[in-house]
Amino acid sequence: MLTESQCRKIIDFALACGQKLASKKKPLAIEVSLTGTNVATSRFANNEMTQNQAPSANYLSVRVLKSGRQARLDSLDLSSAGIEAMVKSAVKACDLLEAEDDLLPLPTAAKKSQSTSAVDRYHPPTVKLTALDRAREIGKIIALAEAGKVSAAGVYSSGENFNAIGNSNGLFRYYRETSAECSITVTDDGATSWVKAQSPRYGEVDGALLAERAIAKAHLARHPQDLTPGRYTAILEPAAVLDLLTYLWWDFSGTSHVDKLSCLLEKVGEKVFGDNITIVDDVGSAMQCGCPFDGEGVTRQSINLVDKGVVSALVHSRQSAQRLRNSTHAKTESTGHSLAQPSAMGEMPLNLVIEGGISSIEEMIQQVQGDQEAVLLTRVWYVREVDGATKLLTGMTRDGTFLVKDGAIVQPVRNLRFNVSLIDLLNNVIALGPSIRTAGVEGFPAIVPAMMVKNFNFTEGTRF
Amino acid sequence: MTANIELLELALEAAQHYGATYCDVRLIEQQSELLQTKNMAVAVFNRSQSKGIGIRVIADGGWGFASTQKLSTKAIKQCARRAVEVAQASGTVMKHPLRLADEPTWHATWVSPHLIDPFSIAVEDKVAILLACAKTMMAVSGVTLAQGMMHFIKDQKYFANSAGTRTTQTSIRSGCVIEANTTSGNERQRRSYPCAFGQYEQAGYEMVLRWNLPAHAEEIAQEAVALLSAPLCPQGEIDTIIGSSQLGLQIHESMGHPSELDRALGQEINFAGASFLTPDQRGVLQYGSSIVNLVADATAPGALGSFGFDDEGVEAQCTYLVRDGIFEGFLSSRDTAHLVGLKRSGGAMRAESWNFAPIIRMTNISLQTGAAGSLDDLIANTGSGIYMETNKSWSIDSMRYNFQFSTEIAWEIKAGKRGRILKNPSYSGITPVFWNTCDAIGGDSDYINWGTPNCGKGQPMQTMWTGHGASPARFRKLTVGIAQS
Secondary structure (H helix, E strand, O other): OOOHHHHHHHHHHHHHHHHHHOOOOOOOEEEEEEEEEEEEEEEEEOOEEEEEEEOOEEEEEEEEEEOOEEEEEEEOOOOHHHHHHHHHHHHHHHHOOOOOOOOOOOOOOOOHHHOOOOOOEOOHHHHOOOHHHHHHHHHHHHHHHHHOOOEEEEEEEEEEEEEEEEEOOOOEEEEEEEEEEEEEEEEEOOEEEEEEEEEOOHHHOOHHHHHHHHHHHHHHOOOOEOOOOEEEEEEEOHHHHHHHHHHHHHHHEHHHHHOOOOOOOOOOOOEOOOOOOOEEEOOOOOOOOOOOEOOOOOEOOOEEEEEOOEEOOOEOOHHHHHHHHHHHOOOOOOOOOEOOOOOOOOEOOOOEEEOOOOOOHHHHHHHOOOOOEEEEEEEEEEEEEEEOOOOEEEEEEEEEEEEEEOOEEEEEEOOEEEEEEHHHHOOOEEEEOOOEEEOOOOOOOEEEOOEEEEEEEEEEEOOO | OHHHHHHHHHHHHHHHHHOOOEEEEEEEEEEEEEEEEEOOEEEEEEEEEEEEEEEEEEEOOEEEEEEEOOOOHHHHHHHHHHHHHHHHHHHOOOOOOOOOOOOOOOEEEEEOOOOOOHHHOOHHHHHHHHHHHHHHHHOOOOEEEEEEEEEEEEEEEEEEEOOOOEEEEEEEEEEEEEEEEEEEOOEEEEEEEOOOOOEEEOOOOHHHHHHOOHHHHHHHHHHHHHHHHOOEOOOEEEEEEEOHHHHHHHHHHHHHHHHEHHHHOOOOOOOOOOOOOOHHHOOOOEOOOOOOOEEEEOOOOOOOOOOOEOOOOOEOOEEEEEEOOEEOOOEOOOOOHHHHOOOOOOOOEEOOOOOOOOEEOOOEEEEOOOOOOOHHHHHHOOOOEEEEEEEEEEEEOOOOOEEEEEEEEEEEEEOOEEEEEEEOOEEEEEHHHHHHOEEEEOOHHHOEEEEEEEEEEOOOOEEEEEEEEEOOEEEEEEEEOHHHO
């Protein structure tokens, strides 16, 4: 892992290499990024360790802008000779391309008033976890599984990441973060359950506690029965909500509107979702993780994407903001959500916070009364977009699906395929749980609530 | 080259010094180039290079892996020591001793077949092809976004293990695609060529020239526009011909992944899932109809999943997964082979790069050709039905039973002729039921080994390049259109 001063030294050296190649007639603009990861992952299955990895890497990326052209080169060679050669190659690469009509100069350093409030998600004890510490944590999980006569599989990972960026306009940013993650699948008599937690602080990722929850749920999921497919009220645990809504986030990017691909095309300012849906992108949220600046070093702003069902704003890079300004004359500005440029995707909200409610999952279950039936979903799996315009998604339930009647879970059911429009889903939410930090498998973690949703369309079943 | 081999020897020696009872080392140098165009502009031009070493060891009965991009003597020794420490930690929670299947010791060099090194071609020439396609597509009224992509990767991989194997492999992979998008009201349609997200092969720049993107730009643009006003694909139980690129992905999801032995043994259940193809089903399960023969062939020349040796030094092989419809074999590794009674690994251990430990991955999982002739012959012999082509979305359950796919386009088949275009086609089913309805498989004339460059698996997730050879094939009374219900 590289410290802030090490990153600054490397970035300054690369920028100096670039300036040597510039002239008054042929000025250059250079952006230099460094990213690094040092996260070790211990994997287990069938109640024993199966893989144990401790990879480490630092990546250097150089973007050069010259005469209206831009090129990006990536490398792992951080030696002086390697950096110098890379900058030269990037300058040469620009000469190979046609000039772009609307290429922007690099951003300048942010004024202090524009900076996001400082976030500190670096927890030194988490970095110090060793392979033996992770093995001990896994040993506790396995001991609980063996005591419960079930089989456990999963991962425990820990480590750190950093991002640094500097450019020839004097901008420099550095951010580092620690990470601990544990996910467990428990198999009990053929039925499975799943839990996952992720935090910058390993003390908030308690493998034994997670294992106890997973063991209890797997026991509950044994002997599932078929459920006739159809439209049911669904109670979605937070991981299920997250892995569905992940497919909506890019539709809030300026580029998805420039390219006319977003399902929210020409709907900014309109009521698209239910009154109870409010979504903010906020890297500064206390429960969030992530870098407070974007792929060009611009400070990420907190953006209210949906306000009581109304699509209130998009996120922009400087490029998409300019393109939409030019094409629609809207007063769009960068919101600090650029991916590393140049990028075909443009930008992305990465720090979602969905406003929650007050209903616990138990209270949602209790709401199912009389002749009503509902299906409780632990999580969803292999979600894919079927139709981009209506945001129709398909996917499967997984690791604990239950029929709810008369205010209680009455039966585990075999997994079901669903075909659901996210637009419809966010108009059909009848109860929300408190928002919590949640990690799924389809996208990045976010702050999301459990949701109770009517008319959830299950279209087929499967054999387990 | 000599210096790289010396680094391997250093890593092996250090790992054994620190206590490894087995060790393998991969040093990989990689370069890549990615070009993406949007309409008449270059959206992405990126070149990257990477070099590093990955050390995998067994110590105290457990696996350990560590990697580094620092290639000094000191850094490699530290990396070896770390790998051993990680393995020793694994050993504290092992129940069964690791056992590696025997493999001959190899001293060999392998180079993927290629005619033109893609890195020798000027970027301007590549951009010119993509922009010519964009110009053609944008000239078709109604096209709202024209995109193109070329991607080239070159790996130089040096491998050594403590049993004495020493191999050097060079892999050149090339990929390309063009795509026309149309938007109208509440409709988004897309047509891609040669297939969705790009065709990739172990080949040089000649594959880009062979696929001749400009010759197909207008056709896909016209189809993308036509899809906006086309009738919706009907729902029902319908005889369906699945085109070869879509069938390639169907094979990937419903045969490739379930035949991975680590899944079948429950080792991947926490993320990628498990498999309905359990060891007790070998030689018993009627996976498909009697004309269905599926192989794992790492030796297919030019196919994306080919290699000389896998990432634990096992020679590339071609093995049957399904023969005459019966499930026969798994994709395996040296440490899983004995768990299903195999004497030798099937050679399927692969890692994305030097900084990942290898896991069981698909090679080229391919459907052998049948006797049904060309696509035109298949259509002529089908009477009425639907022909679906080019993947749009894909989803399958975590045991690989229930799947649902949609394709970019379909055509009605009436009286043995291809009729009108149908939009938003989709189909679904249960894997062994689906493959048992296969009653016709095309011959050599339309057989293509499609490359999938982005198969995700493992924790941390790594992507892998796999191949899937297929001709168009017919499936009777397939469930069509349930996605739109």
